[in-house]
Amino acid sequence: KAGVTQTPRYLIKTRGQQVTLSCSPISGHRSVSWYQQTPGQGLQFLFEYFSETQRNKGNFPGRFSGRQFSNSRSEMNVSTLELGDSALYLCASSLGTSGTQETQYFGPGTRLLVL
Amino acid sequence: AQSVSQHNHHVILSEAASLELGCNYSYGGTVNLFWYVQYPGQHLQLLLKYFSGDPLVKGIKGFEAEFIKSKFSFNLRKPSVQWSDTAEYFCAVNGFSSSNTGKLIFGQGTTLQVKP
Numbered sequence: 001k002a003g004v005t006q007t008p009r010y011l012i013k014t015r016g017q018q019v020t021l022s023c024s025p026i027s028g029h030r031s032v033s034w035y036q037q038t039p040g041q042g043l044q045f046l047f048e049y050f051s052e053t054q055r056n057k058g059n060f061p062g063r064f065s066g067r068q069f070s071n072s073r074s075e076m077n078v079s080t081l082e083l084g085d086s087a088l089y090l091c092a093s094s095l096g097t098s099g100t101q102e103t104q105y106f107g108p109g110t111r112l113l114v115l
Numbered sequence: 116a117q118s119v120s121q122h123n124h125h126v127i128l129s130e131a132a133s134l135e136l137g138c139n140y141s142y143g144g145t146v147n148l149f150w151y152v153q154y155p156g157q158h159l160q161l162l163l164k165y166f167s168g169d170p171l172v173k174g175i176k177g178f179e180a181e182f183i184k185s186k187f188s189f190n191l192r193k194p195s196v197q198w199s200d201t202a203e204y205f206c207a208v209n210g211f212s213s214s215n216t217g218k219l220i221f222g223q224g225t226t227l228q229v230k231p
Contacts, residue, residue, distance in 0.1 A: 031217050035219075035221075042224060043207075043221035044221075048217025048218060050217070056215070056218050092159075101147060106158050108158040
């Protein structure tokens with residue numbers, strides 16, 4: 001079974017621009033969670049989508065948004081980029097239907113550099 | 116609020132040495148617990164997990180972890196490390212609550228360097 005895939009793998013943007021990152025979950029997985037990884041803050045939860053609905057959200061500003069499509073693929077968007085948005089953005093998928101006993105499987109991430 | 120603390124930020128061991136990485140969490144209810152590993156240049160991989168039952172869980176590559184509920188701990192162990200275990204290790208928690216759906220709280224990570 002193919003793993004979680006993320007595109008693009010690397011991205012360079014300038015301040016003020018916006019960016020869209022894509023995540024394709026493992027086949028059959030309906031939940032997609034997004035995380036931001038930085039050296040200073042570590043891994044932080046952004047949001048989770050299930051059946052095209054945002055079920056949970058972390059403490060990030062409204063510039064960070066996401067969506068999920070009917071095939072469970074998910075995108076996250078960051079508008080008005082700031083230097084501090086430079087990070088590795090990770091996507092993880094899980095079945096989403098196992099109640100609280102869910103295991104998340106991670107993709108390779110998209111490394112975003114904001115200049 | 117949930118939080119996870121990993122006590123060792125950087126550990127250096129020689130091959131064949133024993134490993135124990137500490138992880139403590141803060142959450143008042145039932146939890147799911149995970150250890151993930153990130154090898155250089157690779158993505159996060161699941162080492163092992165605890166949902167319920169036997170508090171001693173075994174994972175891949177000879178790793179094991181013990182859940183001690185009274186101490187809010189989930190320490191990772193390996194009796195004999197290899198050079199290939201050089202990586203960053205993350206402890207993660209998911210608390211049983213509808214408000215925690217799909218949300219893992221990670222510790223800051225421990226960088227393990229194994230000297231050949």
